[in-house]
Amino acid sequence: MTFDPPPGEPGSTAADDLLPRKFFDRPVDEVAPDLLGHVLVHGDVAVRLTEVEAYAGPLDPASHAYRGLTPRTEVMFGPPGHAYVYFTYGMHFCVNLVCGEEGTASAVLLRAGQITAGADTARERRPKSTERDLARGPARLCTALAIGREQNGLDVCSPESPLLIIEGDPADPSLIRSGPRTGVNGAKDTPWRFWIDGDPTVSPYRAHVPRKRNPPA
DNA sequence: TTCGAGATCGGCT
DNA sequence: GCCGATCTCGAAG
Numbered sequence: 001m002t003f004d005p006p007p008g009e010p011g012s013t014a015a016d017d018l019l020p021r022k023f024f025d026r027p028v029d030e031v032a033p034d035l036l037g038h039v040l041v042h043g044d045v046a047v048r049l050t051e052v053e054a055y056a057g058p059l060d061p062a063s064h065a066y067r068g069l070t071p072r073t074e075v076m077f078g079p080p081g082h083a084y085v086y087f088t089y090g091m092h093f094c095v096n097l098v099c100g101e102e103g104t105a106s107a108v109l110l111r112a113g114q115i116t117a118g119a120d121t122a123r124e125r126r127p128k129s130t131e132r133d134l135a136r137g138p139a140r141l142c143t144a145l146a147i148g149r150e151q152n153g154l155d156v157c158s159p160e161s162p163l164l165i166i167e168g169d170p171a172d173p174s175l176i177r178s179g180p181r182t183g184v185n186g187a188k189d190t191p192w193r194f195w196i197d198g199d200p201t202v203s204p205y206r207a208h209v210p211r212k213r214n215p216p217a
Numbered sequence: 218t219t220c221g222a223g224a225t226c227g228g229c230t
Numbered sequence: 231g232c233c234g235a236t237c238t239c240g241a242a243g
Contacts, residue, residue, distance in 0.1 A: 053235070062235070064228095072228065089236050090225030096235090109235060128238090139236050181235075 017166045021157045024080035028054045028099040028106035033178070033194040035097070035108060037171035040156075041164045042145040045118030047135050048168050049110060050199040053181045054192040055096070057105035062181060062190075065105035075153045076105040083163055085142070085152040092139035095147050097156060097165065111138045111193070114201045116168075137203045171196045 019038060024031055032054040040047050055063040057076070064086065065076045075084040076098055084096040084107050096107035113135045115122050122134045122144040135141040142148070147163070156165040175197045181190065195202045 055235075064235075067229075070228075086235085087227065088234060090227075090234095092236050094235065111235090137236070 018157055018159060019165045019167055021079075021081040024097060024099045024157070025101065026099065028056055028104075028108060029192060031097075031099045032108045032192065033176050034170075035110075035165075036176060036194060036196050037168050039116060039166050039168040040110065040113065040145065041117075041166055042147060042151070042162060043118070043121070045121050045145050046116045046166075047113035047141060047145060048116045049113045050171075051112035051193070051195040051202045053109040053111055053194070054099075055107050055109060056192075057100070057107075060106075060190075063105070063107075065107075069105075073105065076107050077103055078153075081155060081157040083147075083151055083154045083156055085147060085149060087149065088139075093142040093148050094138040095142055095145075095151070109138060110141055112136045112195075112201050112203045113141055114199070115144065132200045136201050 023034070032052045035049050035052050038049055040049060055065070057063055057065045058068060060066060063076075065073050067073075069077050072086065073084075075082055076096070078098060079102045080098050080100060082098045084098055085093055086096075087093055094109060096109045098105075098107050100106045115131075115134050119131070119134070123129070125143055125146060126134055126140065129140065133140065135144045151163050154163045155161050156163055176194060177197045178191045178194050181193045
């Protein structure tokens, strides 16, 4: 398996390659499948998105916004086209893109993708991963792209931003599948996980398993 | 290949 | 204190 060379020098992304903000200013369940095939760029690493999940704001029990506006979820309640990065399980970062009108607090979790540029850099960050595993899973995707707290709130539609979403090869609509969301306790019957069928970088589905606790002595 | 369990800490009740 | 939009490793089939 080979990787295509980067389309140009890092940072040379033309502004008209960026997805426009109005792309994100739509209902989250429309934006999520449309994101498949587009490319998230941070530094010299680029990832073509192959798997995403939609979260519908305060009405969605699976969403961080379910409990309302908090300092953590502030970005979700802001304007569309911004990155919401959160820290979970004490060790992992995950990245979402805010969708819909300001205040709706809906977002798309970026779950997996294929590295299309900067594979060497990504491999340095994840030396134990095979090529297909480099961005297979939301936390791995963040590691491969070096996304952390500093990237929270960045505007991915602005050419000035270090974190950008650029137009890629849109996924073949006949290959887009949807199903229940991964690792989510509430609202697990909502088929808001979207992926490109047959793509090896799509993470395996795992039903939610509550963590076992140490029994009291 | 699949399954089970541990790791680790911020956010919220 | 409890829980979580996860990942990794080791063991077993």
